[in-house]
Amino acid sequence: MILLYFLILIYVVIIAYFNLKYPELRWKWDSINDSNLKFPKNFFWGTATAAHQVEGNCENNNWYDWENSVDEKGLPRIKNNQKSGIACDHWNNYKQDTELLKKLGVSHYRLSIEWSKIEPLQGEFDQSVLNHYSDLISYLIKNNITPYITLHHFTNPCWFDKLGGFEKKSNIKYFKNFCKTVFSIYSKEVKNWCTINEPEVFSVMGYFTGIFPPGKKNPQLAAIVHRNLLIAHTEVYQELKKMKNGDSSSIGIVKNVMQFDPARRWNLFDWIACRVSDLVYNEMSFSYLKYGKIKINIPFFIKLFYEDKQAVKATDFFGLNYYSHIHLKFKFDKYEFFENVYLKNDTMTDMEYTIYPEGLYRAIQRVKLIGKPIIITENGIADKKDDRRKLFIRRYIYAMLRSIKEGVNVKGYFYWTLMDNFEWAEGYDMKFGLYSVDFENQERKLREGSKEYIKIINESK
Ligand code: GCO
Numbered sequence: 001m002i003l004l005y006f007l008i009l010i011y012v013v014i015i016a017y018f019n020l021k022y023p024e025l026r027w028k029w030d031s032i033n034d035s036n037l038k039f040p041k042n043f044f045w046g047t048a049t050a051a052h053q054v055e056g057n058c059e060n061n062n063w064y065d066w067e068n069s070v071d072e073k074g075l076p077r078i079k080n081n082q083k084s085g086i087a088c089d090h091w092n093n094y095k096q097d098t099e100l101l102k103k104l105g106v107s108h109y110r111l112s113i114e115w116s117k118i119e120p121l122q123g124e125f126d127q128s129v130l131n132h133y134s135d136l137i138s139y140l141i142k143n144n145i146t147p148y149i150t151l152h153h154f155t156n157p158c159w160f161d162k163l164g165g166f167e168k169k170s171n172i173k174y175f176k177n178f179c180k181t182v183f184s185i186y187s188k189e190v191k192n193w194c195t196i197n198e199p200e201v202f203s204v205m206g207y208f209t210g211i212f213p214p215g216k217k218n219p220q221l222a223a224i225v226h227r228n229l230l231i232a233h234t235e236v237y238q239e240l241k242k243m244k245n246g247d248s249s250s251i252g253i254v255k256n257v258m259q260f261d262p263a264r265r266w267n268l269f270d271w272i273a274c275r276v277s278d279l280v281y282n283e284m285s286f287s288y289l290k291y292g293k294i295k296i297n298i299p300f301f302i303k304l305f306y307e308d309k310q311a312v313k314a315t316d317f318f319g320l321n322y323y324s325h326i327h328l329k330f331k332f333d334k335y336e337f338f339e340n341v342y343l344k345n346d347t348m349t350d351m352e353y354t355i356y357p358e359g360l361y362r363a364i365q366r367v368k369l370i371g372k373p374i375i376i377t378e379n380g381i382a383d384k385k386d387d388r389r390k391l392f393i394r395r396y397i398y399a400m401l402r403s404i405k406e407g408v409n410v411k412g413y414f415y416w417t418l419m420d421n422f423e424w425a426e427g428y429d430m431k432f433g434l435y436s437v438d439f440e441n442q443e444r445k446l447r448e449g450s451k452e453y454i455k456i457i458n459e460s461k
């Protein structure tokens with residue numbers, strides 16, 4: 001009997017510890033005044049896109065192959081068998097799209113350049129593609145839009161994938177070579193660079209859930225790819241800094257942060273699922289960037305140790321992509337240990353997550369511990385009906401401002417995304433755009449809800 005009481009006591013203490021250490025922040029929105037959001041003078045506003053999602057005709061990369069393949073059951077990889085195709089034809093429409101940026105009143109644009117177009121074959125750089133990006137960059141600058149360029153946003157050239165992609169640490173040199181080449185061409189005009197977009201999403205989706213290419217389901221390999229992407233970031237940073245214009249450039253990494261909250265705050269298994277997920281998804285990058293260390297030991301799943309003290313210095317800013325949190329519920333299943341559940345009172349977005357502005361505040365609180373300036377490199381909502389966008393925009397931006405008022409150095413905000421585009425495995429059904437796109441005729445239209453963003457930009461001045 002005493003033993004039983006003792007075990008219960010231990011259980012209660014552990015649960016209390018988790019509850020206190022990882023509270024799920026909830027604000028009383030009724031009593032919050034989120035009108036009139038004033039920002040520091042030099043705070044900047046922007047929107048973001050990625051090449052494969054908007055440009056069109058990306059036919060030399062892993063996603064093109066993926067979109068044109070089927071899974072083990074013969075089913076298409078992308079919802080409704082959609083393909084990125086010509087997407088928003090941003091390649092040809094970039095001048096018109098620059099006008100869209102100007103109408104919003106943003107001063108910054110985060111875009112990626114497509115490695116597979118620039119270097120379609122190993123070591124062969126396509127001059128006409130390089131010229132295209134030169135024109136695009138100059139055009140943005142001429143129109144007073146500051147570009148932030150992402151060097152890797154989910155897509156690999158096919159030749160690089162055939163060599164094993166980021167599964168092999170020894171392949172990082174190919175990516176470095178590409179980065180150095182483009183940096184030597186554009187760094188006179190482009191001062192802001194994002195190395196890798198979301199290493200955790202790339203590795204988890206591509207190597208753990210298998211929803212992204214190459215569709216593998218191997219936790220250890222996922223962790224290795226994640227590590228290699230972090231190393232690639234550090235090495236690219238170090239190389240570019242040594243180059244001409246390196247000193248005057250701001251180079252950072254972009255990471256998605258998501259909180260894992262337990263579906264049942266009294267359930268130890270839910271807590272374990274959350275802490276393990278957080279370790280692999282978030283803490284791995286945080287510990288690498290803050291201490292230069294990776295230490296993961298999850299028996300039977302992942303064992304990974306790595307140390308490089310230089311990594312601590314190798315980023316000028318932290319690019320934070322934030323969308324939402326998820327609630328995990330443990331289940332006894334040999335293959336899937338937990339499931340996502342949604343709380344009754346939460347408002348869903350069209351993606352499988354809820355509106356949770358407090359989470360952006362929480363993410364910023366955590367990222368600030370790395371000690372680098374923060375830029376919100378992505379934040380947005382998929383909302384086809386456009387009936388939640390307005391609320392989403394104001395509340396998330398309020399949450400960001402609250403952190404700034406408390407002294408956190410958040411320098412700018414990029415809304416995801418400028419216009420509807422190819423949402424990876426979700427295809428074209430997810431409408432994240434401030435502008436809707438009619439994919440029949442490429443017509444763009446500002447959504448009603450997006451006017452809230454324009455309003456905030458104006459009121460912030
Ligand atoms: C992401 C990607 C974007 C997505 C966006 C919406 O960083 O996951 O950067 O490409 O489209 O996050 O899901």
